[in-house]
Structures are given as C-alpha cells and as structure tokens.
Amino acid sequence: MSALPHAAPAPQPTPGPKVRSGRIDLFLRFPRLRWLAERRWFQFAVVLPNLGLFLLFLSAGLFGTPVGNRNIIIVFVWILWWFLLISALVPFTSRIWCTVCPFPFFGEWAQRRALVQVRAVDPKKKKGGPGVVIGRNRYFGKNLKWPKALSNIWLQNIGFLALCTFSALFLTRPIVSVIVLGSLFVIATVLHLVYRQRTFCSYVCPVSGFLSLFSMASMTEVRPRDLDVCQTCTDKGCLAGSDKGWGCPWLIYPSKLERNNYCGLCMECVKACPHGNMTVNLRPFLSDGWLKGYDESYKAFIMLSLALAYSVIYLGPWAFLKDWANIAEKHDWAGFFTYAGALWALALVVLPGTYYLVVRLGRSLAGAPAGTTAPPTKDVFLGFAHPLVPLGLLAWVAFSFPLMLVNGSYILQVLSDPFGWGWDLFHTAHVAWTPVVPWWTPYIQVALLLTGLFFALRSGARHARRLFPGGARALRAFAPVALLLGGIVAGFFTLYVG
Amino acid sequence: MSDKSLEAAATATTALVIAAAIGAPFWYQRRQLHEGLPPGTRVITLTAVASSGHWTEEAVNGENYWRRDFPAARPVLTLGQPTAIRIASSDVTHVFYAPALGIGPIEAYPGHVRETIVTPSKAGVFPYYCTAFCGNPHFGMRGEIAVEPAGQAAPPPAPVAPGTKDYWEAPQPPAGAPLTERGKWIFLERGCVTCHGEGGRGGVQNFNYARGAVPALAGISDRMMLYEPEDVKTVVTALAKGSLDALAGKTDIPHFEIALSQYHAIRAVIQNGSVSAKKDPTGPTPPLQMPTWAGRLSDRDIDAVIAYLLTLPPPAGA
Incomplete structure (x- = not known):
C-alpha cells in the first residue's frame, strides 16, 4: 500500500458563511459528521455489516423455509428494506443506500486490492508498477471505459422493468430472491473487473436507476461548499484522487455537482478534496429541478406506471390479475403475457405517449409571441416530465405504506426465526399476524398522493414559467399536463379509497 | 495503526463477518435443536x-x-x-x-x-x-x-398401495369417453382410491373406526339390487343420458325403486360426507373421514363415479 510521501495534513473546512441559500451545512453544524466522513474506514465500516446481513439473507433463501412470509430474505428485503428505501432513505438521505450497498463490495475490493486504504501514485512516477493508473490512483482489472452509447440509464430502465414484471415471483419464492440478489453480486463483481470504478452502479444496477431519479427529491446532498474554491483549484483531487481518497468512483466531477442523480454518497470527494471544500447539506424537498434526457424521463414514466400497476394488481380486488402475474403458481402463460404486455405497454408507450400528446397540446395552446418561436418540444417534454419525480415518489410511498402496515408483523416473526427453522430468538416468532391501523391506510395514502400532486404542480408551474414567459402563456402550456396529473392522482384515489 | 495493519485488520474482519453470516445459523440450529430436551433424546x-x-x-x-x-x-x-x-x-x-x-x-x-x-x-x-x-x-x-426394541432392525416398509402413487396426476380421459371412464379417472384423481383401495376393494385400516377398515365400494350393484349385467348396463346408460329418475316407470328392472333409493343414498354420502363412528367412544377420532364433495364434484361427476363403481365386481368373499 503506497501513500504519497510527506502527505499534507488533513484540510480544514473552508471558512465561511458560504452555505447556499436554503441549505444547512451539516459538516459545519456537526463537525463529528465531517470527521466520520473523512475516515478511510468509514464506508467499509458501514458496508461490512450490511454485507453480512445480505449474505445471511442469501443463506436463508437457500437453506431456510420455502415459505415466503417466514423467510427473512423475502420479509426483510421486499417488505422492510423496500419500504425504508422508498419512504425514508431516498426522500431524506438521497442515495445513502449506495453508501452501504454490499453488491459492489467484492468487485471494488478486487479493483482496488484494498478495503480501506487508497492506492495513491506519486505523480512523478506514474509509469510502471502493477495495475492501471487513473488520475492519481492505481486500480486493478481491465478498467475499460463503458461504451458511450450505454452511458445513460436506459439499461437500468429496462432491467428494472423486467425485474418488476416478475415481482410476484420474488415476492413469494425465496429462491428467486436469491437468484436476483446473487446475480447483483456476480454482475457487479464481473463489471468491476472489466470496467472502470462504479460503472455497474452508474449504468447497470436496476436499483440505482430509480434511486438516481428519486434522489433528486431528497433533502440531503453532497456539494462543494464554495464554488470559487473549486474554480481556482488546480489539484482536482475529487476527480483525480489523492493520497486521502479515490477519484470519484461514480465517474462524475464533484466540484460541478448540481444534482443528486449520480452521486453515491461514498464520501471519497470529501476525503480527497485538498481544500476541505466538499460538504453534506440539508436542503428543501425536490431541490434538483430538471431532467437531463429522455432516459431519465422514461425512468419517471416507468416508476409511475409500476406504482399504478402494482396498486391495481396487489391492492385491488381483481384476483385474476394476481393470478396472471403469479406465473409460477398458476402456470397461466396466456394470462402472464397479457399482464406483462400490458405493463410494458403502459410504462413504455401508453403513459409516455399520452404525456407527449398532452405536452404538445399545451405547447400549442401557449403559442408564441410574434417574432419568437415556441421552445423545442423536447425541452417542454423534459420540463413537464419533472413533476413525475415527486408524484412518482409519493405514489410509491402511498403504495408501500399499506404493505408495511399490513405485513409488518411478519418482520417480528422472522426477526426471531429468520430461517423458519423453529427458532424464537427474541420471543416474537409466534406474534400473530396483525395489520396495523388498517382503517388509517386510505387517509395516509390520500395525504401522500396530495403531497405528491402539490409538489408536481409546483414543479410543473416553475417549468412552465421558465419555458413560456408570461403568466397566461405558462398557464395555457401547463394546464393540460396539470389536468393529466390530476387525473392520474384521481385514478389512485379510486383504487385506494374506492 | 499503519496502513498495512489496518488493511490486514479489515481483511480479517471481512473474513470473520462472511464466515459468521454463513456459518452462525447452522451452528445455532445444531445447538438449539436439542435445547431443553432430556439427554439422549x-x-x-x-x-x-x-x-x-x-x-x-x-x-x-x-x-x-x-x-x-x-x-x-x-x-x-x-x-x-x-x-x-x-x-x-x-x-x-x-x-x-x-x-x-x-x-x-x-x-x-x-x-x-x-x-x-x-x-x-x-x-x-x-x-x-x-x-x-x-x-x-x-x-x-x-x-x-x-x-x-433397541438393537432390532425395523421391518421393511409396506409397499405403496397400487394405484395410489401420484394419483392426482392420473391422465384425464378424452372428451366423449364413456361415463365409466371418466368415473374411473375421478376415483383416481380425486384420491378416492387412497382410502377405498384400487378397484374399490376397501380394506384400508382406520384407527378406532367402528368397522375397522374403510368399506369397499365394489359391489354397490348388489346393494342396489342390480343382479343382472343387463340391469347394470341399463342404469349406467341412464346415468350417461343424464338422469336415473327418468327411468322410473319405464323400466322392467326388478325392484327399481330400491335401486333408485340406494342411488340417492350413495349420492348423498358423496355430496355430504360421513363421520366415521368410533369403535371406542373414549378413544381418538378415526383419522379417515368421508369428506364432502358437494361443490368440488358436479352432479355429472358424481354420477360418473357411481357408474364406474357399478361396473366393479364385488370383492372376493363378499
């Protein structure tokens, strides 16, 4: 393990009040948090227990009971983890799951040949030695660049939709969950050996795709404290790495960070910045205000479609739809293909197509003052797709809430008997299945959906004012989209409240 | 702590966590399996x-x-x-x-x-x-x-009763097959064979049951007083056409009213089930009980089973 000779002392935070408006600099407010984030062992210390937990889940899936609601891999991953992820971790702490995610553990270990330390390279002696030098760090494996054509989240979009098509399988069969989670370990490891740094996380991981979208709404962000410091910085340790930290594993340029989407909160930039200029801010909900491409907008369509479809299938009264989705139990292939075809059509054609038509209608209604042209349809489409971020997120929370309230008692059961082997570790193995306040569920769902609609309308109105200056034009442009958003929420109300 | 020793500690901790995550559940299972049991259990x-x-x-x-x-x-x-x-x-x-x-x-x-x-x-x-x-x-x-007794080898297991292995996967006869063929299939596929025996010969022991063994069903033609093969054929044909009641007053089968009454009694038992009476009233409930088939078998299917049973010869010595 090499460290640069005469390494500089730990940088102190840039003085200031340099905090951006509406932000609370958590490193200034809680210096211990900064101290923790700067420790080289920090990420290792939070990933390792999670790795142990997920290996336990895999073991339970293989060797524990085949009964889904008595096996920890089903209950903890698809009920507890999913609920926490969508309802708490993403909205409040951005991609903190990526900080603790165990899937890239082995791949990153092989790539860095280090669990904790940095392999820093003396800038004067870059040539020679094992592995590949990128920036000021040394890596092992092929370290190929990911193809440019795939440098987007389309793979994640399709992967997530494909995975969710078989949700009835991995929600009920531990072995299918083992295959899904095990595949994530294997694919992550292989891609780390072939491609650079966190290529798997940035472009392939199906979970990462929706985290990237919804982290835009999150109330936490990693950002440079003072942009002037970044502009005058010649070291660029956050990107190139240093003896304190690896160059950004997510292949982004932290000092230019404007959105949460592709920041995995690994804190390497906090460690590597020679000026101590990277920090973690608390910020208002939905501070990242725009989508950058059709791939991101399609992620929003897919997430909203899935929330809608799952609400129909799993919370609705139509048992035949559950049977169609549950191909492993019912073997109704015609039904399954009908369900899968309808799901994919809704997510990839019907909802985006309807949205496109409605956006075009709004653009036409808004018109353009003499001597000007209307903004390009793509800009309007992406601008008006942004409201789907808060709406989709809150729709998912509204869908997940009753699942948690209804199935929460299974968590207590498997906590005491994770393998279904007859243990009773905490004397909760025989807690009766008890739905928690089921009578409150519709009210909670309605409140969540209305919150989502509020933020969606606010976002849409902002984009309308930006794209179509003038109150009346903005109103005409956004009105059709606002009606569609209201219609979607009304559809959810019908499902949840009746 | 130096870089190398920190890395070594991290590697060792990782190995420990992986080993614990995979091995601990099996270790605990072995331990708790005998927890609270008398030694030697x-x-x-x-x-x-x-x-x-x-x-x-x-x-x-x-x-x-x-x-x-x-x-x-x-x-x-x-x-x-x-x-x-x-x-x-x-x-x-x-x-x-x-x-x-x-x-x-x-x-x-x-x-x-x-x-x-x-x-x-x-x-x-x-x-x-x-x-x-x-x-x-x-x-x-x-x-x-x-x-x-300790030290003695256990007797070999009784052979699997013929006709009962994977009975629920018995191949369905084609549409248009004779009613008796369908009845035979239902008798297998629904598991009647597991208690009433192959060919309806009965004999499956039912613990603490007043009659000892599950009754045979072969020979119900006798119970219906259908002693002539032609009479059985006439009844099966009537069942295939849809109604035995339609034969009333139109057949020369002797004592047809008794046959009809027995037919309705058998139907009632299939539809409603029956409780196995205890041999020892203070003893345990007999494990085998005739289940109700109403809702699970249609009238037509029940007729098919009865038609099949009518074609079975009475068990030897009956």
Whole structure:
C-alpha cells in the first residue's frame, strides 16, 4: 500500500458563511459528521455489516423455509428494506443506500486490492508498477471505459422493468430472491473487473436507476461548499484522487455537482478534496429541478406506471390479475403475457405517449409571441416530465405504506426465526399476524398522493414559467399536463379509497 | 495503526463477518435443536410437502422445494426412547396425526415448527396421516412410523398401495369417453382410491373406526339390487343420458325403486360426507373421514363415479 510521501495534513473546512441559500451545512453544524466522513474506514465500516446481513439473507433463501412470509430474505428485503428505501432513505438521505450497498463490495475490493486504504501514485512516477493508473490512483482489472452509447440509464430502465414484471415471483419464492440478489453480486463483481470504478452502479444496477431519479427529491446532498474554491483549484483531487481518497468512483466531477442523480454518497470527494471544500447539506424537498434526457424521463414514466400497476394488481380486488402475474403458481402463460404486455405497454408507450400528446397540446395552446418561436418540444417534454419525480415518489410511498402496515408483523416473526427453522430468538416468532391501523391506510395514502400532486404542480408551474414567459402563456402550456396529473392522482384515489 | 495493519485488520474482519453470516445459523440450529430436551433424546423433523403429497424426513428448503419430489418419511423410533418429533410445513396448513402412538392432531402452519415428545411404549408399525385437506395429493399424505426394541432392525416398509402413487396426476380421459371412464379417472384423481383401495376393494385400516377398515365400494350393484349385467348396463346408460329418475316407470328392472333409493343414498354420502363412528367412544377420532364433495364434484361427476363403481365386481368373499 503506497501513500504519497510527506502527505499534507488533513484540510480544514473552508471558512465561511458560504452555505447556499436554503441549505444547512451539516459538516459545519456537526463537525463529528465531517470527521466520520473523512475516515478511510468509514464506508467499509458501514458496508461490512450490511454485507453480512445480505449474505445471511442469501443463506436463508437457500437453506431456510420455502415459505415466503417466514423467510427473512423475502420479509426483510421486499417488505422492510423496500419500504425504508422508498419512504425514508431516498426522500431524506438521497442515495445513502449506495453508501452501504454490499453488491459492489467484492468487485471494488478486487479493483482496488484494498478495503480501506487508497492506492495513491506519486505523480512523478506514474509509469510502471502493477495495475492501471487513473488520475492519481492505481486500480486493478481491465478498467475499460463503458461504451458511450450505454452511458445513460436506459439499461437500468429496462432491467428494472423486467425485474418488476416478475415481482410476484420474488415476492413469494425465496429462491428467486436469491437468484436476483446473487446475480447483483456476480454482475457487479464481473463489471468491476472489466470496467472502470462504479460503472455497474452508474449504468447497470436496476436499483440505482430509480434511486438516481428519486434522489433528486431528497433533502440531503453532497456539494462543494464554495464554488470559487473549486474554480481556482488546480489539484482536482475529487476527480483525480489523492493520497486521502479515490477519484470519484461514480465517474462524475464533484466540484460541478448540481444534482443528486449520480452521486453515491461514498464520501471519497470529501476525503480527497485538498481544500476541505466538499460538504453534506440539508436542503428543501425536490431541490434538483430538471431532467437531463429522455432516459431519465422514461425512468419517471416507468416508476409511475409500476406504482399504478402494482396498486391495481396487489391492492385491488381483481384476483385474476394476481393470478396472471403469479406465473409460477398458476402456470397461466396466456394470462402472464397479457399482464406483462400490458405493463410494458403502459410504462413504455401508453403513459409516455399520452404525456407527449398532452405536452404538445399545451405547447400549442401557449403559442408564441410574434417574432419568437415556441421552445423545442423536447425541452417542454423534459420540463413537464419533472413533476413525475415527486408524484412518482409519493405514489410509491402511498403504495408501500399499506404493505408495511399490513405485513409488518411478519418482520417480528422472522426477526426471531429468520430461517423458519423453529427458532424464537427474541420471543416474537409466534406474534400473530396483525395489520396495523388498517382503517388509517386510505387517509395516509390520500395525504401522500396530495403531497405528491402539490409538489408536481409546483414543479410543473416553475417549468412552465421558465419555458413560456408570461403568466397566461405558462398557464395555457401547463394546464393540460396539470389536468393529466390530476387525473392520474384521481385514478389512485379510486383504487385506494374506492 | 499503519496502513498495512489496518488493511490486514479489515481483511480479517471481512473474513470473520462472511464466515459468521454463513456459518452462525447452522451452528445455532445444531445447538438449539436439542435445547431443553432430556439427554439422549432423538430429534426427528417431519416436513409436509403438499406438492409431493408426503411428510418427509428430508430437509426441505428454499433451494430444493421447487425441484424435488420428496419421499414419504418412515421414521423408526426405539421402544422406550424419548424422541422429539418436530412438525413443519413447507407450503400450506397440514395436520399431523398418528393416533395409535398418541401423537396429534398437530397443526402445522406454513413456515412454523411445532414439537412434541413421544416415548413409544409398544413395538409395531403405526400409520400417520394428514387430516387437513391440503390439496389434491392430501388423501395420499400418509405413512408409517415403526417402533422397534433397541438393537432390532425395523421391518421393511409396506409397499405403496397400487394405484395410489401420484394419483392426482392420473391422465384425464378424452372428451366423449364413456361415463365409466371418466368415473374411473375421478376415483383416481380425486384420491378416492387412497382410502377405498384400487378397484374399490376397501380394506384400508382406520384407527378406532367402528368397522375397522374403510368399506369397499365394489359391489354397490348388489346393494342396489342390480343382479343382472343387463340391469347394470341399463342404469349406467341412464346415468350417461343424464338422469336415473327418468327411468322410473319405464323400466322392467326388478325392484327399481330400491335401486333408485340406494342411488340417492350413495349420492348423498358423496355430496355430504360421513363421520366415521368410533369403535371406542373414549378413544381418538378415526383419522379417515368421508369428506364432502358437494361443490368440488358436479352432479355429472358424481354420477360418473357411481357408474364406474357399478361396473366393479364385488370383492372376493363378499
């Protein structure tokens, strides 16, 4: 393990009040948090227990009971983890799951040949030695660049939709969950050996795709404290790495960070910045205000479609739809293909197509003052797709809430008997299945959906004012989209409240 | 701490966590299996697998449940030795019942494990059952527990009764096949054969049942006073056409009114089931009871079964 000779002392935070408006600099407010984030062992210390937990889940899936609601891999991953992820971790702490995610553990270990330390390279002696030098760090494996054509989240979009098509399988069969989670370990490891740094996380991981979208709404962000410091910085340790930290594993340029989407909160930039200029801010909900491409907008369509479809299938009264989705139990292939075809059509054609038509209608209604042209349809489409971020997120929370309230008692059961082997570790193995306040569920769902609609309308109105200056034009442009958003929420109300 | 020693500590911790995550559950399972049991107590786990139609002694887990056909358990207990029998279910709710050994009925809920300790006081071979309807293979979900004095080999298991293995997968006759063919298929596929025996010859022992064994069904033609083959044929033809009642007043079958009355009585038993009367009123409930088929078999299917039974010759000596 090499460290640069005469390494500089730990940088102190840039003085200031340099905090951006509406932000609370958590490193200034809680210096211990900064101290923790700067420790080289920090990420290792939070990933390792999670790795142990997920290996336990895999073991339970293989060797524990085949009964889904008595096996920890089903209950903890698809009920507890999913609920926490969508309802708490993403909205409040951005991609903190990526900080603790165990899937890239082995791949990153092989790539860095280090669990904790940095392999820093003396800038004067870059040539020679094992592995590949990128920036000021040394890596092992092929370290190929990911193809440019795939440098987007389309793979994640399709992967997530494909995975969710078989949700009835991995929600009920531990072995299918083992295959899904095990595949994530294997694919992550292989891609780390072939491609650079966190290529798997940035472009392939199906979970990462929706985290990237919804982290835009999150109330936490990693950002440079003072942009002037970044502009005058010649070291660029956050990107190139240093003896304190690896160059950004997510292949982004932290000092230019404007959105949460592709920041995995690994804190390497906090460690590597020679000026101590990277920090973690608390910020208002939905501070990242725009989508950058059709791939991101399609992620929003897919997430909203899935929330809608799952609400129909799993919370609705139509048992035949559950049977169609549950191909492993019912073997109704015609039904399954009908369900899968309808799901994919809704997510990839019907909802985006309807949205496109409605956006075009709004653009036409808004018109353009003499001597000007209307903004390009793509800009309007992406601008008006942004409201789907808060709406989709809150729709998912509204869908997940009753699942948690209804199935929460299974968590207590498997906590005491994770393998279904007859243990009773905490004397909760025989807690009766008890739905928690089921009578409150519709009210909670309605409140969540209305919150989502509020933020969606606010976002849409902002984009309308930006794209179509003038109150009346903005109103005409956004009105059709606002009606569609209201219609979607009304559809959810019908499902949840009746 | 130097870089190298920190890295070494991290590597060692990782190895420890991986080993603990994978190994600890098995270590704890071995430990807790005998927890609270008297020293020397054997532990046997019987897991119900509805798709295989068996209680099995093999470990049923997430990995093998979907691909294995589990064999029926035939536990061998030692006379006088306490044995903990753990009852588990890998799918739906079952009930384990071995009345001759005083075990159960024990409800086995999916994913839960229940335990009972038995100390056999008599040698022999004793049947066990599932007494909660758990799917089509339910009726064959039986087996034997052998009890032997210490040091003696257990007797070989009784052969699987012919016609009962995987009965629920019996091939369906083509549409348009004779009614008796359909009746024969239903008799197999619905598991009637598991209690009433191949060819309806009966004889399956039913513990503490007043009549000892499940009654034979072959020979119901005699019970219906249909002594001539032509009469049986006439009745089967009428059933195939849709109604035996339609024959009333139009047939020269002797005592047809008795045949008709018996037919309705048999239909009623199939539709409504019947309770097996106890031989010893203070003893355990007989494990085999005639279930109700109303709602699960159509009128036409019940007629098909009766038509099939009418074609069976009476058991020898009956």
